[in-house]
Amino acid sequence: MQRVSTSNLQPGQVIGRDILNADGDVLLRWGIVLTEKYIKRLIDLDIYSVYIENPYIKDIIIPQPINERIRIKAVKILKENFLRIRANKILDIREFSAIANLVVDEVCANRNLLIHLTDIRAYDDYTFIHSVNVSILAVFAGIGLGYGETKLKELALGGLLHDVGKMFVPKDILNKPAKLTEAEMEIMKGHSLLGFELLRKNPEVSLLVAHMAFQHHERPNGSGYPRGLQGDEIHEYANIIAIADVYDALISDRPYRRGILPHEAYEILLELTRTQLDLTILKVFFKYVAIFPVGSLVQINTGEIGVVIEVTQQFPLKPKIRIILNASGHAADKVYEMNLKDRPTQFIIKVFREEERIVFPPV
Ligand SMILES: [Fe+2]
Structure with a gap:
């Protein structure tokens, strides 16, 4: 499976x-063969990328830590509740707690799997899908940090609600299909405080959950907002949400730019740990998020090119690869599998972007 921009899709792809x-x-639906009509429909729906089948890894099933149906159900309930909050400022915390519990149960049951896929989403749905993703990602980080069930549920709930203040940001700013102006950005930044105020007024919401909304844009070096908190002034939960938030935003398609690849997001986040993000949490986070997801087209330092077919938590940078092209860029005499973890001197030197159009010989 491979993520491809809708503008680059070809009829016949699956x-x-x-x-x-x-x-x-x-x-x-999965398995549909694309036609010109389908491709046009996807573009009309504002969907900028989709997953297509790669015939070389048809036999590979990507194990998902979160059942897709459960995730979509969570998004649907969250969306209904967020829209209710926008309409009449009423927050029913029980509905959010129920989703948080669902997320924790599901993630805990699959804690040995890696998170693989970026979402395909239309822009207007961004905030809802993003909130559920942040919750899932945060719970994984929490598991890695050794949190028990109570803390995980609190973290999951904070993940779901961290951006709830965005429901009070005018829709034309929230869903603007372009970069925000400075004035619009200031209004957008108000969502941290607005979310905090909504949450802290509700006696059923823990103050820590309210503070995750308040603090998730704070940064350890004091460069964040709204208060410019530093170091230990920021709660660990908020540092976790910050990493999940930035990661999901980077890999997601936005109206003004395409999402980047997970290994690129990894590099950026790692760089940010020098100033703005917590390194311990980041290391734990990337135990659970695939840096080279199954389906990535990669080149090894031998020059050979292939497709990632398996990654493990123990060796995130050393996946198993099905080699398709030899070092001269021609079809390998025989397609074979190379497990990088067993080959200390071999490693990935490049991940191909879709526009590089690697052509594999027909299967
Ligand atoms: Fe936010």
Whole structure:
């Protein structure tokens, strides 16, 4: 499976994963062969990338830590509740707690798996899907940090609600299909405080959850907002949400730019740990998030090119690769599998972007 921009899709390619909207409706089903009409429909729906099948790894199933149906159900409930908050400022915390518990149960049951896929989403649904993703990612980090169930549920709830203040940001700013102006950015930044105020007024919401909304844009070096808190002034939960938030934003398609690849996001986040993000949490986080997801097209330092077919938590940078092209860029005499973890001197030197159009010989 491979993520491809809708503008680069070709008729005849096969959809590799159901495409759903935040209401849980299937827009295009796994296995459908694309036609010009389908491609146009995807573009009309503002969907900028989809997963397509790679014929070389048809036999590989990517184990998912979160059941897709459960995730979409969570998104749907969250969306309904967020819209209710926008309409009449009423927060029913029980609905959010129920989703948080669902996320924790699901992630705990699959804690040995890696997170693999970026979401395919239409822009208007961004905040809802993003909130559920942040919650899932944060719970994984929490597991890595040794949190028990109570803390994980608190973290999951904070992940779901960290951006709830965005419901009070005017819709034309929230869903603007371009970069925000400085004035609009200032309004957008107000979501931390607005979210905090909504949450802390509700006696059923723990103050820590309210503080995750308040503090998730604070940064250890004091460069964050709204208060410019530093170091230990920021709660660990908020540092976790910050990493999950930045990671999910980087790999997601936005109206003004395409999402970047996980290994690129890894490099950026690692760089940010020098100033703005917590290194311990980041290391734990990337135990659970695939830096080279299954389906990535990669080149090894031998010059050979292939597709990642398996990654493990123990060796995140050393996946198993099915080699398709030899060092001269021609079809290998025989397709074979190379497990980098068993080869100390071999490693990935490049991940190909879709526009590089690696052409594999027909299967
Ligand atoms: Fe935010």
